[in-house]
Amino acid sequence: MSLRRPIYALSIFIILVIFVLALSQTFPFTLKSFKQGGQRREVPLLTTGKPEGCLFCHEEKVEEKAHAREMLGCSSCHLGNPLTVDYRAAHKGVVRNPSDLRIVHRTCGQANCHPQDLNKVKNNLMTTNHGIIARLLKVFGEEAILKEHPNIRVGDLYHLKTSSLAIDYFKKLCGSCHLFLEKGRLPDFLAEKGGGCSACHLVGKIADLKTRKLHPRLSAKIPLDRCVLCHNRSGRIGFTYQGLYEDEQSGEGEVTFIDGRKLRRIEPDVHYKAGLHCIDCHTRDEVMGNGTFYRNIEEALQVDCEACHVRKGLTKAGTRLANIVEREGKVFQKGKLDEKWHVVKAPSKDCKDRFHKRLSCTACHAKYVPQCYGCHVRHDPRERHLDKILGKETKGLWEEHESYRRIDEPTLAVKKEKIVVVTPG
Structure with missing residues (x-):
């Protein structure tokens, strides 16, 4: 027994030595400094006092205060191991885009950051695209898929095995405009799209960041222009609002869009002239979501013309717009980008006339609407087309065609007893 005790104690000692040596490789600067190239260097510390080894190498300038490098460092968002200067160990588990919705629960959505937004964003229409997918399935006569997957969303298409033409059409022609898309995965201008939170909150182009030692600014x-990256087709409202019109088959025009389409200049919307951006009207709950799984954009919209011009800052949902105030009998709106104050005009007495009761505001005030006639698509199962969901070319080419396109006086229709503007095409 007396011989076993020293051997047992020696074994414990050896195990402890090995453990300490291994620990020193993983956490080499427990004493606030370490040796590099024969010189002792101080370990970078965050404002919280936490050591952040990433900052030894990563000196990119961060042009914002909310995510300042001296406060958050790198690992708070990009993960990895900040307690080592070994390249491989430091970059194990690092994520390039912390706002990618596949891993956002570990980054932006962690307890001390934006956990309240996680469920909201994952259920909003820009993430699910449910309305578009459901409509295509109905148009193509494939309601059976919708019955089997009543809450179908873009995320499902990454693993859903189906020969559906509607799904293939979506993946080839619509699949780049959703938040679930991995930023940078697709080529050319498509690389600027998607990426979860960064799809909207990332200011500037990815291509520009590669040529400058600059961290992306949120x-x-x-x-x-962030909104118009996606909202530039269908009704072309992103173009018309700022006074741009896409001519027939992207013909002649003095403005070239990011995807190469030629645009002609026309008179912009009065709100654009006043300096208002999309977020000046559309609310946080509309854009980011409020946690509810909406089936189409009509369900999700909370703001209409009356919210500002009649109800003085009250949405259809009954929430108060923070940038609308009433002072001395006048209503003012504060721009969210330039912080300028704008006078919100009240409707004229003609708008309240009983003969105009069924008219929507746009029925009278919309000057013109882009209109497409003879629109149809052609499918060639023999040719190949880039699948924006899978990120590779697959069989089945889709092409859109039209007879002619015009910018003209609005076409009116009746919807739920209300006369509204519609966009043919």
Whole structure:
């Protein structure tokens, strides 16, 4: 027994030595400094006092205060191991885009950051695209898929095995405009799209960041051009609002859009002239979601013309717009980007006339609407087309065609007893 005790104690000692040596490799600067190239260097500390080894190498300038490098470092968002200067160990588990919705629960959605937004964003229409997918399934006569997957969303298409033409059409022609898309996965201008939170909050182009030692800047002041990256087809409202018109088959025009389409200049919307961006009207709950799984955009919209011009800052949902105030009998709106104050005009007495009761505001005030006639699509199962969901070319080419396109006086229709503007095509 007396011989076993020293051997047992020696074994414990050896195990402890090995453990300490291994620990020193993983956490080499427990004493606030370490040796590199024969010189002792101080370990970078965050404002919280936490050591952040990433900052030894990563000196990119961060042009914002909310995510300042001296406060958050790198690992708070990008994960990895900040307690080592070994390259491989430090970059194990690192994520390039912390706002990617596949891992956002570990980054932006963690307890001390934005956990309240996680469920909201994952259920909003820009993430699910449910309305578009459901409509296509109905148009193609494939309601059976909708019955089997009543809450179908973009995320499902990454693993859903189906020969559906509607789904294939979506993946080829619509699949780049959703938050679930991995940023940078698709080529050319498509690389700017998607990426979860960064799809909207990332200011500037990815291509520009590669040529400058600059960290991407995140902002709550989202400019119009971020929205128009996606909202530039269908009704072309992103173009018309700022006074741009896509001519027939992207013909002649003095403005070239990011995807190469030629645009002609026309008179912009009065709100654009006043300097208002999309987020000046559309609310946080509309854009980011409120946690509810909406089936189409009509269900999700909370703001209409009356919210500002009649109800003085009250949405259809009954929530108060923070940037609308009433002072001395006048209503003012504060721009969210430039913080300028704008006078909100009240409707004229003609708008309240009983003969105009069924008229929507746009029925009279919309000057013109882009209109497409003879629109149809052609499918060639022999050719190949880039699948924006899978990120590779697959069989089945889709092409859109039209007879002619015009910018003209609005076409009116009746919807739920209300006369509204519609966009043919």
